[in-house]
Amino acid sequence: NAGVTQTPKFRILKIGQSMTLQCTQDMNHNYMYWYRQDPGMGLKLIYYSVGAGITDKGEVPNGYNVSRSTTEDFPLRLELAAPSQTSVYFCASRPTGSNQPQHFGDGTRLSIL
Amino acid sequence: GDSVTQMEGPVTLSEEAFLTINCTYTATGYPSLFWYVQYPGEGLQLLLKATKADDKGSNKGFEATYRKETTSFHLEKGSVQVSDSAVYFCALNRVTGGGNKLTFGTGTQLKVEL
Numbered sequence: 001n002a003g004v005t006q007t008p009k010f011r012i013l014k015i016g017q018s019m020t021l022q023c024t025q026d027m028n029h030n031y032m033y034w035y036r037q038d039p040g041m042g043l044k045l046i047y048y049s050v051g052a053g054i055t056d057k058g059e060v061p062n063g064y065n066v067s068r069s070t071t072e073d074f075p076l077r078l079e080l081a082a083p084s085q086t087s088v089y090f091c092a093s094r095p096t097g098s099n100q101p102q103h104f105g106d107g108t109r110l111s112i113l
Numbered sequence: 114g115d116s117v118t119q120m121e122g123p124v125t126l127s128e129e130a131f132l133t134i135n136c137t138y139t140a141t142g143y144p145s146l147f148w149y150v151q152y153p154g155e156g157l158q159l160l161l162k163a164t165k166a167d168d169k170g171s172n173k174g175f176e177a178t179y180r181k182e183t184t185s186f187h188l189e190k191g192s193v194q195v196s197d198s199a200v201y202f203c204a205l206n207r208v209t210g211g212g213n214k215l216t217f218g219t220g221t222q223l224k225v226e227l
Binding site: 004031040041042043045090092094098099100101102103104105106107 | 117145147149154155156157158159162164202206208213214215217218219220
């Protein structure tokens with residue numbers, strides 16, 4: 001059971017480039033989340049999804065887009081990379097149920113130069 | 114809005130020392146409280162949770178009690194090991210119409226030395 005898988009693990013982008021961070025889970029969880037983790041700042045929610053075809057903004061959605069065409073996949077898109085988007089990105093999923101914990105992937109470390 | 118405050122790190126301890134990492138929160142109602150642990154190069158893993166006041170969560174020798182009167186959820190372990198070196202995050206979980214919302218503290222790095 002792989003859990004939550006994120007690819008790539010590391011990436012360096014130039015300013016203005018675009019890329020997609022991939023996230024897939026094999027636990028049949030309805031809820032999925034994208035966070036960014038900046039040093040000393042904890043995790044901030046970018047976008048989340050409560051099921052296939054449904055997405056919504058979190059605290060810091062500007063500069064990002066998501067889609068949820070299947071239960072398993074929840075890719076995060078950066079259209080015009082900016083230095084402020086240098087961060088570690090985590091994808092998470094959780095099953096239905098009010099106090100079910102989120103399961104996290106190992107993260108993608110992204111640098112924008 | 115909801116917020117979580119953790120003690121700043123790094124916390125450096127000798128093996129077998131007693132550990133306390135303080136966590137306090139600000140929230141209305143009755144959120145659940147979680148502790149997550151992040152080992153180097155990995156994602157966050159749930160360590161323990163408590164869903165209502167006076168609940169005690171425990172796992173791997175760690176424990177934390179949900180104290181509504183002091184709005185706290187301090188993490189404790191009686192005897193730490195080198196393998197406990199990691200970053201620990203306190204988080205508040207609120208059930209919303211659009212799915213649970215987790216509010217994280219800034220994390221506390223623990224270093225355990227021989």
